[in-house]
Amino acid sequence: MLGVETEGMTDVAPRTRSLPATLGFALARIWRNGRPVERTAYLVGALLFTSGLVHVVVLLVTGRTWIGPVSLRKAATFGLSFGLTLATVVWTTSFLKISARVRSVLLTVFTVVCVVETTLVSMQAWRGVPSHFNFETPFDTVVAMALAAGGAVIILTVLGFASATIVGSREITPSTRLAVRAGFVILLVSLGIGAVMVAHGAVEARTGSAQLAYTTTGKLKPAHAVAMHGILVLPALAWLLGLTNWPERARLGLVAIATAGYAILTAVVLVESFNGVSPFAATGPETATSAVAIALLAGVTVVTAFGLLSRRRPAAD
Template sequence: MTDPRTADRLCRADRLCHVTGLLLVLSGLVHLVVFAVDGGPWDGPVSWRKPVTFGVSFGLTLIAVAWVTSYLRVGARLRSVLLLVFAADCVVEVAGITLQAWRRVPSHLNMETPFDTTVSMALAVGGGVLVVLLTVFAVASFRRRPTGPAGMPLAVRSGFAILLVALASGAAMIARGVVLTRTGHQEAAYHSTAPLKPLHGVSLHAVLVLPALAWLLSRSPWNERTRLRIVAAGVGCYAAAVAVAGLWAVLTYR
């Protein structure tokens, strides 16, 4: 039986993650309004696109991970601690990117000044923390079968597996960009990430989309076998989309 105090801490961690995620999404939407008013380019290393997309993406991912990990068979205290660290890391990432957008300088791979270098390195370290935390959750999903309605275990495992593709592509973008920056090819570093962005973006949100599909189907009148088949088809379609994005990255990567 779960200790009431542990359950209360876990509920507070979930609520904190949900509220923080909503605030990050709101931050992204606010910057979409700023872009509409201020204008400027949408693409490139200096644009309002970054606080918009990162705010919305990190917010949705935080909410999704807090929800989806409730189906994992992990210790309540461990999950609570990991979620709180994950939430703090998401805030740091979005805050750093937003700060640099308002300063009108690149957020990633920017070593122009000591302050810019500090921000860039903080974002890189934060990205490493994200990789570790999400990998721990992904491994947990495969070590013990997740709970939930028909199709949810498959959706959770597939979502985390595809999320690992997003983490790998993100790490590849940072690694290549850092190498180019360190060798004096700053402009090339900013453009080197473009081929991998579709793969990174598509694979990032499987951990939300696929479990959401399983949850919605659990509210339908269909039997478990039918729901499982639909989830499996959804996983196949999503995997195909990731494969197309991966092929595009291979064909356009220089």
């Protein structure tokens, strides 16, 4: 049946509702259908995201610096990013063909590691010392190693989920399947970049200077950040398109365009990062390619918004 999907997607009933009611119904359904481990992860994700917002407010109110390895900006970005990523991973994995027990174990591990990573980074930021590549004291060394180990665990859990996308998915539309698969692939790219940053930075800090480690790994941050949230953007667009009245073929085409745009943008920023070039100081061809990629994503977003706003009117009572 057109538009019917499992666990958190749409059903027939919302199509006769107003747009705000439809969105509220769909979000409530995601929560209602969630298992205890999922609801717990959603709550934890919300708390992590809130911690990031709190750090942003502190930075704005106090006027503290936004740059450097000891800035509270790092605590803010970790809270915001891990909060969004955790909630998104919980939601998107509901579409995968994976046993409930295995998924619960992986989600529990992923949730715990997200909390540990964000907590350790925030703690070090408030102590006024770097969280990564800091081997000045035994305690700081333990924290840095714990963060590196946590990153490895995150990669392993995401690999477990990503492998499930190859096996198959639940009864979902092709557009959602494409968005989920592409999102996990791009997330793995981000985690791979993060692993390179940690490995390279640790070597530099051990054999050279910690400042050099922060400088060299900092060049990869744009690519790491852009790729990190493909798992949110693409499935979210597919989900919103599922709330329109459009046929699946049209939705699949739009998701394919958005996927191409996100993949191109990630590739361009990745090349710029490895060449040590800031996205704001890129060459003409690189800037033009990024502009095309952003235009594709923005275009799909605008078209999706139009599709939502032009849905047929609710049935009269």
